[in-house]
Amino acid sequence: MTDSLLSVRDFSVVYDVDPPVAAVTNVSLDIKRGEIVGLAGESGCGKTTLAYGVQRLLKPPAVITSGDVVFHDESGEDIDINALDAEQMRRFRWDKVSMVFQGAMNALNPVATIGSQLEDVFQVHRPGMSRAQRKAEVVELLEIVKVGAQRVRSFPHELSGGMRQRVMIAMALALRPQLMIMDEPTTALDVLVQREILKQISQLRHDFGFSVVFITHDLPLLLEISDRIAIMREGEIVELATAERIWNDPQHEYTQKLLESFPRLTGERGVVVR
Numbered sequence: 001m002t003d004s005l006l007s008v009r010d011f012s013v014v015y016d017v018d019p020p021v022a023a024v025t026n027v028s029l030d031i032k033r034g035e036i037v038g039l040a041g042e043s044g045c046g047k048t049t050l051a052y053g054v055q056r057l058l059k060p061p062a063v064i065t066s067g068d069v070v071f072h073d074e075s076g077e078d079i080d081i082n083a084l085d086a087e088q089m090r091r092f093r094w095d096k097v098s099m100v101f102q103g104a105m106n107a108l109n110p111v112a113t114i115g116s117q118l119e120d121v122f123q124v125h126r127p128g129m130s131r132a133q134r135k136a137e138v139v140e141l142l143e144i145v146k147v148g149a150q151r152v153r154s155f156p157h158e159l160s161g162g163m164r165q166r167v168m169i170a171m172a173l174a175l176r177p178q179l180m181i182m183d184e185p186t187t188a189l190d191v192l193v194q195r196e197i198l199k200q201i202s203q204l205r206h207d208f209g210f211s212v213v214f215i216t217h218d219l220p221l222l223l224e225i226s227d228r229i230a231i232m233r234e235g236e237i238v239e240l241a242t243a244e245r246i247w248n249d250p251q252h253e254y255t256q257k258l259l260e261s262f263p264r265l266t267g268e269r270g271v272v273v274r
């Protein structure tokens with residue numbers, strides 16, 4: 001089994017508008033098994049387009065103009081994502097790769113309990129599961145993400161933003177995927193709640209062994225949580241290195257500028273606790 005979980009080669013996406021926007025240009029990236037890769041860069045640099053693109057989640061006017069994406073499954077099989085049909089892709093997305101979207105916590109159905117929404121995931125993707133098994137899985141998930149099983153009958157509005165986001169993480173975790181893509185998962189939350197959730201994501205990946213692609217414009221946050229960080233600028237990855245290296249010895253001028261743009265990093269060393 002290879003150490004690499006997802007290999008992206010020469011991946012490019014253009015928005016076919018007038019004039020066309022080259023949102024992602026020739027990106028190559030390997031995500032290793034069990035690692036957290038941060039994707040950082042200013043708004044509009046192409047982070048979301050890249051993350052959605054590799055999962056074939058983009059809609060017109062987006063056009064993938066080049067690139068290969070291969071998923072190295074834990075079974076040993078290599079899955080060429082370009083070659084999957086719509087149904088295979090749909091299954092792949094939840095089973096192998098799951099996603100926590102920007103503002104996901106507001107995507108919960110307001111008139112259904114969180115327990116029933118979690119159960120739905122199993123009903124759709126594990127149709128052979130009994131009702132009792134589904135309920136047991138939901139209880140376990142709520143415990144894992146520290147929402148607590150007693151909340152199973154709560155409606156989304158009865159939970160805080162942080163709790164709702166934990167429910168979304170539980171949903172993304174439900175089918176035990178090998179990769180979780182998180183797009184600004186904590187941006188809407190206050191700093192303390194954000195920290196707790198980050199700690200938990202880090203702990204969960206140790207417990208379950210999945211990899212994480214963590215997207216945010218918040219570089220200080222990525223320095224804390226990531227093993228490696230890819231710095232994106234205008235559709236290209238300009239630097240990819242360990243978090244330590246990005247922090248202590250950034251090579252690219254743009255990375256240096258980006259680090260300087262965060263006042264909480266330019267103060268005393270050691271502001272970043274890893």
Ligand SMILES: Nc1ncnc2c1ncn2[C@@H]1O[C@H](COP(=O)(O)OP(=O)(O)OP(=O)(O)O)[C@@H](O)[C@H]1O
Binds near residue numbers: 041042047217
């Ligand atoms: N539907 C679209 N039509 C045309 N251009 C688009 C479309 N969606 C995104 N773009 C452009 O593609 C580029 C990359 O956008 P993208 O949303 O991927 O960046 P991002 O780094 O994720 O930004 P943010 O952090 O604000 O989400 C930007 O220049 C954006 O304006």
